Amino acid sequence: MSSVFDQLPAVNDVLAAPAIIKMGDQFGHAFVKQIIRNTIDYERRGLIDKSITETSLVKVIDGSLRAIEVAARPSLRSVINASGVILHTNLGRSVLSPVIRNEIEDVAFNYSTLEYDLRQRSRGSRYGHVTDLLKELTGAEDALVVNNNAAAVMLVLDTLARDSEVITSRGELVEIGGSFRVPEIITSVNGRLHEVGTTNKTHLSDYEHAINEQTGAILKVHTSNYKIIGFTQSVDESELIALAHQHHLPLITDLGSGLMVYLQQFGITDEPTVAATLQFSDLVAFSGDKLLGGPQAGIIVGKKEYIDQIKKNQLLRALRVDKLTLAALEATLRIYRRGDQEAVKEIPVLKMLTIDHGELQQRAGQLRKLLEQIDGLTVAIVAGSSEVGGGTFPGLELPTVLVEIETPQISTTQLEQQLRGGIRPVIARIQNDHLQFDIRTLITGDIEAIAKKLRVILND
Numbered sequence: 398m399s400s401v402f403d404q405l406p407a408v409n410d411v412l413a414a415p416a417i418i419k420m421g422d423q424f425g426h427a428f429v430k431q432i433i434r435n436t437i438d439y440e441r442r443g444l445i446d447k448s449i450t451e452t453s454l455v456k457v458i459d460g461s462l463r464a465i466e467v468a469a470r471p472s473l474r475s476v477i478n479a480s481g482v483i484l485h486t487n488l489g490r491s492v493l494s495p496v497i498r499n500e501i502e503d504v505a506f507n508y509s510t511l512e513y514d515l516r517q518r519s520r521g522s523r524y525g526h527v528t529d530l531l532k533e534l535t536g537a538e539d540a541l542v543v544n545n546n547a548a549a550v551m552l553v554l555d556t557l558a559r560d561s562e563v564i565t566s567r568g569e570l571v572e573i574g575g576s577f578r579v580p581e582i583i584t585s586v587n588g589r590l591h592e593v594g595t596t597n598k599t600h601l602s603d604y605e606h607a608i609n610e611q612t613g614a615i616l617k618v619h620t621s622n623y624k625i626i627g628f629t630q631s632v633d634e635s636e637l638i639a640l641a642h643q644h645h646l647p648l649i650t651d652l653g654s655g656l657m658v659y660l661q662q663f664g665i666t667d668e669p670t671v672a673a674t675l676q677f678s679d680l681v682a683f684s685g686d687k688l689l690g691g692p693q694a695g696i697i698v699g700k701k702e703y704i705d706q707i708k709k710n711q712l713l714r715a716l717r718v719d720k721l722t723l724a725a726l727e728a729t730l731r732i733y734r735r736g737d738q739e740a741v742k743e744i745p746v747l748k749m750l751t752i753d754h755g756e757l758q759q760r761a762g763q764l765r766k767l768l769e770q771i772d773g774l775t776v777a778i779v780a781g782s783s784e785v786g787g788g789t790f791p792g793l794e795l796p797t798v799l800v801e802i803e804t805p806q807i808s809t810t811q812l813e814q815q816l817r818g819g820i821r822p823v824i825a826r827i828q829n830d831h832l833q834f835d836i837r838t839l840i841t842g843d844i845e846a847i848a849k850k851l852r853v854i855l856n857d
């Protein structure tokens with residue numbers, strides 16, 4: 398007696414299909430075979446629960462090919478950020494400048510001078526490649542680079558405040574991105590947190606009274622991802638530095654954001670630069686992939702005597718940066734050397750932060766024009782605001798231009814979901830049941846890619 402299950406093909410028959418063989422060559426035969434098994438299983442379950450009435454070799458081959466294509470995509474891959482959040486930690490924070498592509502490639506696909514001194518024909522320093530640039534750009538006596546800013550702060554405290562007290566204002570005991578909490582960082586290096594002041598007010602005298610023979614350092618934390626407003630007072634580094642030095646203590650600033658150029662002329666105030674902060678701190682730590690616009694890294698700049706001590710810390714070996722990071726960081730810093738104007742033009746994070754309204758409107762017009770050619774799509778340009786993100790500029794809303802779409806074919810949520818799937822996912826916004834693309838965070842080629850993707854989704 399024949400049964401519907403006889404229609405299920407054997408794995409080997411599916412494997413013999415030329416298109417499947419090609420997939421196997423490209424992505425791995427064991428991987429392809431497993432997906433074929435899953436596809437056959439899926440069909441079998443469909444026959445059992447009668448959600449399907451028939452199957453065939455051709456159907457399983459087609460289904461397998463589609464499943465292989467999806468499963469074979471790299472997990473970590475690029476997306477189009479139309480959310481308007483410039484430093485979106487979940488989307489990889491800063492986008493590197495395209496002008497540094499060659500420098501990264503040169504180091505990635507060749508042997509390099511990573512720890513080799515060409516003149517001396519001997520071992521060189523991995524950290525030296527960016528030291529001079531960082532000194533030059535920030536006015537620091539010395540610099541050191543580690544894996545990220547969390548590591549930088551940990552390393553600094555482990556070196557200067559291990560087994561001693563770290564004085565910090567209660568208004569600055571921040572949590573950043575869930576895993577970085579100032580109190581826990583201090584205890585993790587066996588330091589003891591000595592909190593001073595209150596959540597909204599801390600005075601210089603609070604610090605002064607807290608200093609004792611157990612004190613190892615004073616830590617200032619840039620409250621980068623929130624703002625306390627109203628009846629507030631905090632003590633600036635400029636006031637604290639004298640107190641710290643009077644007691645022979647280092648003043649450490651966890652700055653986080655790492656802004657290298659003044660942006661006042663673009664109407665962006667309130668965010669201190671690294672150089673300005675360093676004038677009144679012994680050490681400043683900041684991220685490479687926030688407002689600096691480089692790769693993920695933790696950068697420490699400041700007094701040579703302290704950096705020398707940090708260099709001797711065994712932890713440094715565990716937190717060291719790799720050559721791709723250093724290549725990207727050196728190349729990014731070299732853009733800053735060409736001047737502020739160049740930096741704002743060539744570094745995507747700064748460009749997105751300072752882009753003028755006219756340019757946003759002009760690019761929104763380009764996107765609208767492409768989208769209007771798609772059948773059944775209603776397109777509008779509306780005003781809105783973008784966020785800087787990444788724990789910087791809390792509360793700052795940048796006026797932006799949004800392209801908004803609507804279609805009777807599918808719902809806004811379905812459309813948003815489909816944009817997030819497939820090749821070149823697009824991360825868009827939904828506001829008042831409308832799908833919106835924020836022009837600010839789009840990079841070269843994104844406008845065309847969004848239009849192309851919508852064409853595919855809407856079968857135009």
Ligand SMILES: *Cc1c(COP(=O)(O)O)cnc(C)c1O
Nearest residue numbers: 545546547573621652653684788
């Ligand atoms: C972002 C931030 C950190 C953490 O930096 P990572 O580079 O993400 O490790 C620490 N402190 C402050 C103040 C920050 O803004």
